[in-house]
Every structure is written in structure tokens, then in C-alpha cells.
Amino acid sequence: MQVARASNPGGTTAMCVRDRLDGLWTDEDFADWYPRDGRPGLSPAQLATVCVLQFLLGLSDRQAAEAVRCRIDFKYAMAMELADPGFHHSVLTDFRARLAEDDRADRLLDLALARLKEAGLVRERTTQRTDSTHVLAAVRDLTRLELITEAVRAALEEVAATAPHLLDELVDEDWGRRYGRPVRLGKNPTKPKTRILATGNDAVRLLEHLYRHEANRVSGPRVQALRQITVQNYHRDTAGRLRWRTAEKEGGPGLPPSSRAVVSPYDTSARYARHGHIISWKGFAAHLTETCAPDSPNVITDVATTAATTHDGQVLPGIHTRLARRGLLPAEHLVDAGYTSLPRLEQAIREHQVTVTGPLPGNPTRQHRRGEGFARDDFHIDYDRREVTCPQGQVSQGWHGPYPTSSPTAAPLIVARFTKSQCPHRGLSPTRTPRPAASRPHRAADARVEDPLRGPLRSGRHGQRIRPRIRNAPLPLPRTGKDTRPARPDGHRRQHRAPQRTTTHPGNPHAPPTNGLPELPRPAGATPVEILAHTGNLTPATPRSPTESSSEPVSEPRAGATMGA
Numbered sequence: 001m002q003v004a005r006a007s008n009p010g011g012t013t014a015m016c017v018r019d020r021l022d023g024l025w026t027d028e029d030f031a032d033w034y035p036r037d038g039r040p041g042l043s044p045a046q047l048a049t050v051c052v053l054q055f056l057l058g059l060s061d062r063q064a065a066e067a068v069r070c071r072i073d074f075k076y077a078m079a080m081e082l083a084d085p086g087f088h089h090s091v092l093t094d095f096r097a098r099l100a101e102d103d104r105a106d107r108l109l110d111l112a113l114a115r116l117k118e119a120g121l122v123r124e125r126t127t128q129r130t131d132s133t134h135v136l137a138a139v140r141d142l143t144r145l146e147l148i149t150e151a152v153r154a155a156l157e158e159v160a161a162t163a164p165h166l167l168d169e170l171v172d173e174d175w176g177r178r179y180g181r182p183v184r185l186g187k188n189p190t191k192p193k194t195r196i197l198a199t200g201n202d203a204v205r206l207l208e209h210l211y212r213h214e215a216n217r218v219s220g221p222r223v224q225a226l227r228q229i230t231v232q233n234y235h236r237d238t239a240g241r242l243r244w245r246t247a248e249k250e251g252g253p254g255l256p257p258s259s260r261a262v263v264s265p266y267d268t269s270a271r272y273a274r275h276g277h278i279i280s281w282k283g284f285a286a287h288l289t290e291t292c293a294p295d296s297p298n299v300i301t302d303v304a305t306t307a308a309t310t311h312d313g314q315v316l317p318g319i320h321t322r323l324a325r326r327g328l329l330p331a332e333h334l335v336d337a338g339y340t341s342l343p344r345l346e347q348a349i350r351e352h353q354v355t356v357t358g359p360l361p362g363n364p365t366r367q368h369r370r371g372e373g374f375a376r377d378d379f380h381i382d383y384d385r386r387e388v389t390c391p392q393g394q395v396s397q398g399w400h401g402p403y404p405t406s407s408p409t410a411a412p413l414i415v416a417r418f419t420k421s422q423c424p425h426r427g428l429s430p431t432r433t434p435r436p437a438a439s440r441p442h443r444a445a446d447a448r449v450e451d452p453l454r455g456p457l458r459s460g461r462h463g464q465r466i467r468p469r470i471r472n473a474p475l476p477l478p479r480t481g482k483d484t485r486p487a488r489p490d491g492h493r494r495q496h497r498a499p500q501r502t503t504t505h506p507g508n509p510h511a512p513p514t515n516g517l518p519e520l521p522r523p524a525g526a527t528p529v530e531i532l533a534h535t536g537n538l539t540p541a542t543p544r545s546p547t548e549s550s551s552e553p554v555s556e557p558r559a560g561a562t563m564g565a
Contacts, residue, residue, distance in 0.1 A: 008072070155222045270308070302319050
């Protein structure tokens with residue numbers, strides 16, 4: 001301790017973790033992560049602390065392990081002896097694999113926030129903000145034809161690894177050429193219609209072959225993904241022939257919505273989403289909530305990972321529920337326009353006494369766009385007397401509702417009707433005929449009126465400074481130092497882990513989003529499908545030594561065969 005203080009009189013980030021918090025976790029917090037028997041292992045509390053410091057300082061696994069071995073402030077933060085040699089860098093990879101199981105990341109976040117709350121670094125009933133950023137799945141961007149072709153190849157690889165005898169009567173040299181290597185066809189392949197029908201027939205033939213051999217009960221996730229991808233891209237016409245699916249506007253049977261369409265056979269939980277005409281990605285969405293009080297550091301209090309197609313407004317109730325469980329509910333919650341809706345504002349006030357502040361959806365009516373006629377806000381609504389007064393002083397003659405709406409983020413509607421004789425200014429309405437005036441229930445309407453920072457949040461300096469701005473903030477991976485938006489191939493479960501390590505990050509620099517992932521390297525040797533197509537089995541022949549003699553002639557490899565190690 002004296003050496004660390006003498007060499008770093010001003011302190012470092014690692015030393016502050018020890019001084020202010022006495023460590024974020026203890027070894028007892030990880031008791032259910034490891035078996036009771038076996039050889040003693042490294043301290044999991046120290047490994048978790050290294051992961052946090054690794055993220056804060058942007059270190060790779062090798063650099064983090066070297067820092068533990070050489071830096072005094074790291075040893076001070078983890079209460080290690082100066083002569084402690086540390087550990088091998090591969091230990092961090094194993095620890096993160098354990099962290100990804102079940103809900104361990106959420107439990108560690110709860111414990112870390114509890115320590116921060118005890119130290120006074122985070123408080124309840126302050127100001128917090130929430131925003132979302134997109135997370136790219138670690139999969140290739142495939143066209144529909146490439147997707148179904150790669151799905152067939154992935155299923156063949158899976159069956160060849162678990163039950164290769166099932167493919168003896170199915171895989172031939174043609175299949176080996178089509179599915180032996182990762183497919184790369186591009187957007188304009190040659191003979192697309194021929195490829196589409198041939199690949200679809202191969203997919204159906206493979207699935208029917210596995211079903212006949214009762215392999216359906218032991219089929220893995222790749223076979224199940226092939227089944228779903230085949231259904232979403234093909235259909236049978238009235239004559240029973242396999243056809244390529246097209247959109248309904250093109251006269252076809254229609255395509256599945258993005259919320260249900262699989263985009264890769266290797267990550268069936270990833271989804272395609274598009275925001276506007278510029279931003280589109282395949283993967284997930286991460287919703288980050290952090291404190292933004294002027295008298296305390298910014299601390300991330302909640303991390304939620306959802307499918308890319310999940311609307312932001314559907315995440316807000318879950319965020320408030322988790323913050324209530326942690327005892328960290330804000331008094332004011334700043335959000336962007338995607339989170340605001342009248343039902344959510346009313347629900348937050350009623351259930352958690354949280355004022356949600358953010359820009360509300362605009363008025364989409366024609367009068368409001370053109371700046372002419374009467375809009376909904378020009379009517380006076382008396383909820384107690386169940387009456388609506390128009391700008392000309394006419395009182396409604398009927399009150400009906402509330403009626404539910406089809407949108408999950410829209411409040412129920414109340415309809416007030418006016419008679420034809422009461423509406424002399426029909427030309428100022430959207431149509432020439434009298435229309436009922438639609439409004440929201442009393443509490444939902446009040447939630448809109450009680451939005452105190454609606455103006456400053458859009459135009460004032462204070463609102464612009466504290467409003468959520470996390471969308472373009474990169475989240476560096478501790479292991480590689482690159483953008484964390486690319487998730488692991490196993491999808492939602494593992495990629496939920498990376499944002500959790502941003503808990504004590506004081507703030508992220510803004511940077512443009514990544515454009516995608518590099519192309520996957522081609523396998524060096526022959527794949528199992530290629531071996532099976534050319535040899536008929538997956539057991540390679542034993543190589544003979546140069547000293548062995550044989551009277552058998554040496555035959556040349558067949559055309560199209562791939563020789564590999």
C-alpha cells in the first residue's frame with residue numbers, strides 16, 4: 001500500500017476501486033459458479049475486477065494479464081502481493097464463458113450497484129436517462145439465396161459431425177461442390193432461378209431424409225434453423241410444386257415479418273431492423289440507463305438487450321421494474337422520442353412515481369402538417385362532464401369509449417360526436433363531413449400536459465446537455481478493444497454480457513457505427529461434406545510412411561476433389 005501511494009500520489013482508476021468501494025465483489029458472491037470439489041482456482045472476484053478495469057482502460061486480454069503482473073495499482077486494487085505472478089491471459093476467456101451462463105451478469109450488476117449505493121456514488125430519486133444502440137450479430141450479411149444455401153451447408157456439417165451414416169445415401173459430388181464451402185454468390189448470381197429451385201429441393205430432400213430415418217428427435221439447432229429458413233423462403237403452390245416466396249405486393253403469398261424472420265443459421269435469435277432510410281442492421285438492440293445528476297458521477301444502472309425489432313417503448317416498463325428492485329428509481333427519467341407514449345408516461349407515474357420526460361410523437365393529421373384548419377389540440381375537453389367543446393363553441397352531443405387501439409404504445413381512444421347542424425365549418429376539418437373528435441383518457445392526456453421539460457429538451461441548452469445520447473457511443477470489447485456491437489455467434493445470451501461491464505464507465509466517446517464484419521476466412525482443409533462426397537465416409541485413410549512398400553499403383557485424385565491437411 002505504501003509503495004502504491006508513493007508511486008501514484010494522485011491515485012489511479014484502479015486504486016479508486018479499492019479505496020472507495022473496498023472491491024466491487026467478494027469470492028462468496030461466486031460460490032455457485034464453481035463445483036465444491038476440484039483443485040483450488042483463482043479468485044473470481046479478482047478476475048471480475050480485472051474485466052472491469054480492462055474495459056475502462058481498453059486493454060486486450062494479454063495486456064490485462066500483463067498489467068496484473070507488472071502494475072502496482074492493479075495489485076493494489078485486488079489486494080495482491082507484489083511478488084504475485086498473476087495468471088495466464090486465457091483465464092479471462094474462461095471466466096467470461098462462465099459469466100455468460102444464465103443470469104449471472106445481471107446478478108453481478110446488482111451487487112456492483114449495491115456497493116456503489118453504499119459508497120454514495122449512486123442514489124435513488126435523481127435524474128437518469130435511457131437510450132439505445134444497435135448491436136451487430138457476428139454473422140455474415142447474406143442474401144436470401146445465400147441464406148438458404150448456407151443453411152443447407154450448416155445442417156449437413158452438423159449431421160456429418162453427429163451421425164455421418166445418415167448422409168451415405170444422400171451426399172454426392174454435386175452436393176459436395178454446392179455445399180462443401182461457405183457460399184458467396186453476391187447480389188447478382190448466375191442463373192438465380194435455377195439455383196433457387198435446386199437449393200430448395202435439396203433442403204426439402206434433406207429434411208425429408210432425416211425425418212424418414214427418425215433423426216428428427218436428435219437433430220440439432222442447425223437442422224431446426226434449416227427447417228425454419230426453408231418455410232420462410234419457399235411455399236408449395238396448388239399443384240404441390242415448390243415455389244420461391246415473394247411479397248404480397250408482388251402477387252406472392254407474402255414474406256414473414258422481420259420480428260420472426262431468421263437471418264442466419266448460426267444465430268437464430270438475430271433479427272433485421274431498419275430505422276429510417278439510412279440505419280439498418282442485423283442483430284439486437286442494447287438499452288442503457290445511466291445517472292446524469294450534476295453532483296455525482298455517471299453510473300450505468302440498467303442494461304437491457306432485446307431483439308432489433310423490439311420497439312423502444314416496450315422496454316421502458318421493464319427498466320422501471322428492475323430499477324425498483326435495485327432501489328434506484330429516478331425522480332425524472334429522460335428518454336428519446338422512441339420511448340415516449342401516453343400509456344407509458346401514465347404507467348410510470350401511476351406505478352413508480354417516475355416522471356418520464358421526452359419529446360412526444362407529433363400530430364400526424366393533415367391540418368397540422370399544412371398549418372390550416374382545426375387540430376385535436378384546438379378542442380377543449382371536460383372529462384368530468386364528458387363533453388368536448390370545439391373552437392366555435394359547440395358542445396359535443398355524444399361521448400363513447402374508451403376503445404382499445406391496435407398499437408401497443410397508443411392509449412385507448414375516447415370519441416366525442418358532433419351533429420351535422422353543429423358543424424358549419426366543415427371545410428376546416430380533414431373531410432367535408434362531420435367527424436367525431438378522438439381523444440385520450442384523462443390520465444393519459446394529463447401526462448402530456450405535465451411534461452415540464454418538453455420545450456427545454458428540444459431547444460434549451462440545459463435539456464440538450466442532459467438528454468440521452470448513447471446511440472453512437474461504441475462499447476469496446478475488453479478482449480479485442482474493438483466495437484462491441486458485433487455479438488457472438490450464439491446470440492442473445494452471450495452478447496448481453498458485454499454492455500454489463502460498462503457499469504462504472506464515466507462516459508463513452510461518440511464515434512460513428514461500424515459498417516459490418518470482415519469476410520470469414522476460407523477453411524484450409526477439406527470440410528466434412530467434401531470428404532463425405534468424395535470418399536463416402538468421414539474416416540481418413542492412415543498415411544503410409546516412405547519406407548513402406550506396396551504393390552498397389554498410386555492413383556491420381558479425382559477431378560474436383562479438395563486435398564487438405
